Amino acid sequence: MAMTEKRRVLYRQGSGFWRMTAKWALFFGALALLDGGLLRSWGDALVWPMIGILLWVPFGIGVVWYPKKDQKVVLTTRELRVRRKRLPMEKVNLLHVARLWLEGRSTADGGEPVAEWARSERLVWVPLWDGRAFGVEFRDPAAFAKVLGAFAVEACGGPDIVRARAAAETYPEPHPTRPRRTADANDGSWLDVLDIFD
Incomplete structure (x- = not known):
């Protein structure tokens, strides 16, 4: 890559x-x-x-x-940082991100086109090579999805190479990771965004 x-x-x-x-x-x-x-x-x-x-x-x-909606998020060519936690780009399935982006979709839950996202949709799923996908919350998820999609296409070598690799390579379909259960099963906790960095 x-x-x-x-x-x-x-x-x-x-x-x-x-x-x-x-x-x-x-x-x-x-x-x-x-x-x-x-x-x-x-x-x-x-x-x-x-x-x-x-x-x-x-x-x-x-x-x-409610700090998650306004948490500090930085995406660079090497890593995704959420607050003080870091995820190297080598762990992210950029080929899957690029393939979806070329199809006019993104890694939001359900894979709907970015233009059709509801205003209440704030979660973008970051797929990993091991088949997991973790949700990161944004104030403007569509803006992040566009940047991540364009970067993934560029990092994978361009649209033609992405289509060729997507047709030839196989990888586990990313599935959203469910919230971790705590000792109190009724605490109503949602997915811990920082699970992605464990």
């Missing part, structure tokens, strides 16, 4: 926490300046920062309680 040696960053997803906080501060700060400087007094304008803080608190708590 033709793999480039350069560690190019193909996809990056940050938490979005500080960007959202900065926008929040700018918006309510501008309201305070407008209210205090033009409409009413500076004492009355203090109500806007207070409203902003009260509305921001649920957002901050939500990010802390």
Whole structure:
């Protein structure tokens, strides 16, 4: 498989926490300046920062309680990083990813075309050569699927080589790995994204 040696960053997803906080501060700060400087007094304008803080608190708590949607994800030519965990590209079945991408599909659950994904779909399955596939959650899964699909085609040598290899080679069909059961069978836990790196 033709793999480039350069560690190019193909996809990056940050938490979005500080960007959202900065926008929040700018918006309510501008309201305070407008209210205090033009409409009413500076004492009355203090109500806007207070409203902003009260509305921001649920957002901050939500990010802390549900970090997977906004977890840091970086895809390079050598590895996939989710938070501090790393998965080498050598373990990823890029041929399967490239084949699906050339068919207009991707590794979302069910293999639906990216353009037809429901907005509620956030999980992209990363297939491994051993037949397993693990879900990674994204804010914009279609964007990641496009980058991963295009990279897989390039890494495998191009569309013609992908089609030839897909027709000649056999590998186990990737199946999504089910959530690991914990001691408490009723805890309702979902698939641990970091299982992919075990």
